[in-house]
Structure formats: C-alpha cells, structure tokens
Amino acid sequence: MDDAVTVRDLVVDRGARRVLPGLTCAVPAGRVTGLLGPSGSGKSTLLRAVVGVQRVRSGEVVVLGRPAGSPALRSRVGYVTQEPSVYADLTVRENLRYFAALYGRGAAAADAAIADVGLRDAAGQLVRDLSGGQRGRVSLASALVGEPELLVLDEPTVGLDPVLRAELWERFAALAAAGTTLIVSSHVMDEARRCDRLLLLREGELLSDSTPEQLRAESGTDDLEESFLHLIRTRQGVAA
Amino acid sequence: MTATLTAATGGRVLRQLRHDPRTLAMLTVLPGLLLGLLYLLWRDVPAPPGQQPVFDRVGLTMLGIFPFVVMFLVTSIAMLRERTSGTLERLLTTPLSRLDLLLGYGAAFGVAAGVQAVVTVTVATTLYDLDVAGSPGLVVLIAVVDAVLGVALGLLASAFARSEFQAVQFMPVVVLPQFFLCGLLVPREQMAGWLQAISDVLPLTYAVEALQEVGASETATATMWRDVAVVAGAALLALALAAATLRRRTS
Numbered sequence: 076m077d078d079a080v081t082v083r084d085l086v087v088d089r090g091a092r093r094v095l096p097g098l099t100c101a102v103p104a105g106r107v108t109g110l111l112g113p114s115g116s117g118k119s120t121l122l123r124a125v126v127g128v129q130r131v132r133s134g135e136v137v138v139l140g141r142p143a144g145s146p147a148l149r150s151r152v153g154y155v156t157q158e159p160s161v162y163a164d165l166t167v168r169e170n171l172r173y174f175a176a177l178y179g180r181g182a183a184a185a186d187a188a189i190a191d192v193g194l195r196d197a198a199g200q201l202v203r204d205l206s207g208g209q210r211g212r213v214s215l216a217s218a219l220v221g222e223p224e225l226l227v228l229d230e231p232t233v234g235l236d237p238v239l240r241a242e243l244w245e246r247f248a249a250l251a252a253a254g255t256t257l258i259v260s261s262h263v264m265d266e267a268r269r270c271d272r273l274l275l276l277r278e279g280e281l282l283s284d285s286t287p288e289q290l291r292a293e294s295g296t297d298d299l300e301e302s303f304l305h306l307i308r309t310r311q312g313v314a315a
Numbered sequence: 316m317t318a319t320l321t322a323a324t325g326g327r328v329l330r331q332l333r334h335d336p337r338t339l340a341m342l343t344v345l346p347g348l349l350l351g352l353l354y355l356l357w358r359d360v361p362a363p364p365g366q367q368p369v370f371d372r373v374g375l376t377m378l379g380i381f382p383f384v385v386m387f388l389v390t391s392i393a394m395l396r397e398r399t400s401g402t403l404e405r406l407l408t409t410p411l412s413r414l415d416l417l418l419g420y421g422a423a424f425g426v427a428a429g430v431q432a433v434v435t436v437t438v439a440t441t442l443y444d445l446d447v448a449g450s451p452g453l454v455v456l457i458a459v460v461d462a463v464l465g466v467a468l469g470l471l472a473s474a475f476a477r478s479e480f481q482a483v484q485f486m487p488v489v490v491l492p493q494f495f496l497c498g499l500l501v502p503r504e505q506m507a508g509w510l511q512a513i514s515d516v517l518p519l520t521y522a523v524e525a526l527q528e529v530g531a532s533e534t535a536t537a538t539m540w541r542d543v544a545v546v547a548g549a550a551l552l553a554l555a556l557a558a559a560t561l562r563r564r565t566s
C-alpha cells in the first residue's frame with residue numbers, strides 16, 4: 076500500500092521544549108488515520124509539520140511524494156486547525172466563497188461544502204454569531220471546499236454533539252472510500268474505533284502504530300481507553 | 316503572484332469592512348470632522364503678512380497625514396487579528412502567496428482610502444473653503460498613494476508585533492517622526508542639516524511636498540509626479556519587505 080505521508084526522524088523544538096524527539100511514522104493513502112494521544116503529546120505539532128507551517132529542527136516529512144510545505148502541495152492538502160480559523164466578521168457563505176476562490180473553485184462548490192457540513196440554514200449568518208460547534212464546521216467546510224487529496228484535521232469533533240460527531244465520522248469514511256487520505260487527531264480514545272489505522276502519541280513518542288482490532292487484541296480488552304493505558308504500562312514496564 | 320487571488324483577498328477584506336458599519340462610518344467622516352476643527356481654529360486668525368492663510372497650508376497637509384495614520388493603524392490591527400485567529404496559518408497552507416495576501420490588503424484599503432479622500436477633499440474645498448490651485452483629483456490620488464504607504468508599513472510593522480498593545484505602539488514610532496520632519500511644523504530648509512537628511516529619506520516628506528505642489532500650482536508639476544513616484548516606490552518596497560518577513564513556518 077502506498078503511503079501518503081512519511082515522517083522520518085522528525086525533531087521539533089517549541090520554545091525551550093523538545094516536543095518531537097525523533098518521530099518516524101507513515102500515513103497510508105486513502106484511509107482514515109487517527110492520531111491519538113493526550114493533550115500536549117505533540118499531535119498539533121506533528122500536523123503542523125505535515126502541512127508545512129511548523130519550523131523543524133531536523134528530519135524529513137514527505138507528503139504525496141514531495142517535501143512538506145512545497146508550493147505544489149498547497150492545492151492538494153487541506154488543513155483544519157484545532158481552533159476554528161475562519162473570519163468571525165464574515166457570513167458562513169462569504170467565508171466559503173473566499174476559501175473556494177483560493178482553491179480556484181466557484182460559488183457552487185462553496186454552497187456544496189456548506190450543505191456538506193449541515194449549515195445550509197446558517198449560510199447567511201455571521202460566523203461570530205454561531206455556536207462553537209457550528210464554527211468548527213465552517214472551518215471544516217473551508218478545507219473540504221478545495222477537495223484536497225489529503226485532509227489534515229486537528230481535533231475536528233471537539234465540542235460536537237454525539238449525533239453530529241457520528242455524522243462527521245461517516246463523512247470521513249465516505250471521503251476515504253472515494254480516495255481521500257485523512258489524518259484526524261483526537262484526544263478522545265473512543266474515536267479510535269472509527270479509524271482504519273491508529274497512531275498513538277505520548278510525549279512526542281510513537282507508542283503504537285496499529286489498527287483498532289490489533290490494539291484490542293494485544294491488550295485483551297474491548298475498551299480502547301483501557302488498551303491505551305495497557306500500552307503505556309507495558310512500555311513503562313519495559314523501560315524500568 | 317495571481318491577480319485572481321489578490322482580487323479575492325481584497326474583496327474579502329472589503330466585505331469584512333462592510334460588516335462593521337461603525338468602522339466604515341468613522342473611516343469616511345472622521346478626517347472631515349477633524350479638518351473642520353482645524354478650520355475653526357484658524358478661521359479668525361489673520362494670515363501672516365505675505366503668506367497663504369495657515370489653514371490652507373496645514374489643512375492641505377493633513378489631507379495626506381490622515382489616510383496615512385488611519386490606514387497604518389487599521390491594517391496593523393487587521394493583520395494581527397489574522398495572525399492570532401489562526402486564519403493566517405491556514406492561508407499559508409493554501410495556494411495564496413504571501414504577496415497576493417499583502418497586495419489584497421493594499422488594494423482593499425486603497426479603495427477605502429479613495430472613498431475617504433473623495434469625501435474629505437469635497438468637504439474641505441466646499442465647507443471649509445480650502446484653497447487648492449491644482450486639481451482636487453490629484454489631491455485624492457496623493458491621499459490614496461499615501462494610504463497605501465500606510466497599509467504597507469502597517470503590514471510590515473505587524474510582523475514585529477506579538478500583541479495588540481505592541482501593534483498600537485508602533486503607530487507613534489512610525490508616524491510621529493515622519494510627521495515632525497515632513498516640513499509642516501518647521502520648513503525643511505530651516506532644519507538642521509542632519510534633520511533635513513533624515514527628512515529626505517522619510518516617505519511622508521514626499522507626500523506632503525506633492526500636496527503642497529498641487530496646492531500652489533494649477534497644473535501638475537514634474538516635482539509632484541516625482542514625489543508621487545517616490546511614495547509609491549516606498550509603499551512597494553515596504554510591501555516586499557513585509558512579504559519577506561512573513562514567515563510561513565513558525566515555531
């Protein structure tokens with residue numbers, strides 16, 4: 076299977092902290108890969124490196140066959156930041172029209188992206204008047220509108236009600252089935268079961284690169300949260 | 316650089332302004348009102364013997380200072396908001412180039428400055444009897460070029476500001492020395508040599524000189540066109556520097 080993203084010996088410092096001390100991992104193409112780990116484990120930092128906005132100390136990040144951040148990648152990679160990054164003083168539709176234009180798409184693509192995230196009724200509303208969850212969906216739609224080959228989503232389901240969250244995961248699966256590669260970060264282990272592949276991060280180190288089934292089998296429990304704890308304990312046992 | 320992306324960005328910035336009617340109203344009428352205050356201040360003061368009335372000189376110069384100051388402030392705050400809201404980080408991952416982004420800002424606020432200048436010049440020449448020998452259209456042109464200079468320097472300054480407090484304080488740093496040395500407070504030929512040398516390299520000096528040329532001469536002079544070119548060149552230089560200092564990768 077082809078890898079859409081390969082990361083080799085990636086070292087990233089933020090401030091005085093070494094956030095990623097030498098990470099190596101890969102993301103398969105056409106799948107939903109979950110990047111899971113507790114808050115502060117370096118998920119956002121890794122995603123920023125993949126989209127090419129993170130200053131890195133050393134190592135290599137290759138995205139769709141090119142170095143991360145290459146100009147040629149900018150129309151092929153969509154990025155949704157952890158905090159919704161859209162214009163609060165524009166309407167939903169105006170935001171989408173702008174991001175559509177940046178990807179060379181027209182008004183029809185913008186309207187389709189708004190409908191995709193279930194915001195058709197709020198299209199004329201200013202983003203600052205929306206709820207946090209709605210704002211997050213505007214931010215997501217602003218990346219979907221470019222129909223990228225690789226979608227990098229930083230905790231896109233935070234603050235969403237369970238119904239919407241389930242809908243979004245179905246949407247991610249549908250996108251993957253159509254050939255899109257997705258990297259979705261989350262600190263909620265429960266979401267792990269929705270992914271085709273799992274990267275577990277802890278303090279900048281890759282704890283595990285597996286599938287939900289493998290993880291459950293290894294730890295002998297159905298609860299992925301439990302599996303994660305089990306993994307950490309065995310690792311610590313090995314280190315001690 | 317892509318013209319369509321620059322235009323899309325300029326349109327987006329203007330749309331943001333449209334959703335903020337109070338800012339729009341202030342941009343349009345405030346300079347005219349402040350100019351009115353200056354008019355009333357000097358209305359009953361006789362002109363110095365053998366010289367033009369003080370308001371004609373000061374008022375005309377202010378037509379260049381207002382757009383510069385206002386656009387500097389508005390742009391540096393707008394760009395800082397872009398940075399803190401995360402939209403800048405997102406834009407840097409899209410096909411939009413850094414120069415497209417900055418030119419979009421320059422175009423949008425240039426349009427806003429054009430509206431502001433038309434209103435202010437009309438008010439000044441009708442209500443306040445500001446005496447301009449040359450064409451009011453040239454005054455508007457100079458005001459717009461001056462505003463774009465303010466935009467460009469505001470974009471550049473915002474790269475060095477980490478907070479709104481810092482951004483606001485760049486205003487006096489960038490604006491006041493140029494204002495002091497532009498020739499309004501003390502004629503340039505009466506300045507100490509080294510001050511005059513500094514004044515020579517400050518772009519606002521040329522904007523003020525261009526306005527004085529329009530004020531004094533019925534037809535556009537070569538000096539005026541040279542001054543306009545200097546201001547426009549300084550604006551482009553500042554935009555290029557702003558693009559160069561805008562880092563795609565941050566820590």
Ligand SMILES: Nc1ncnc2c1ncn2[C@@H]1O[C@H](COP(=O)(O)OP(=O)(O)O)[C@@H](O)[C@H]1O
Pocket residue numbers: 089090091092094112113114115116117118119120121566
């Ligand atoms: N701008 C920054 N400057 C310094 N340290 C940072 C910065 N951003 C994040 N960090 C630190 O980097 C570590 C990893 O952060 P992050 O990648 O955001 O983790 P996660 O997304 O998994 O919560 C944290 O310890 C955080 O404090």
Ligand SMILES: [Mg+2]
Pocket residue numbers: 115118119120157229
């Ligand atoms: Mg994060």
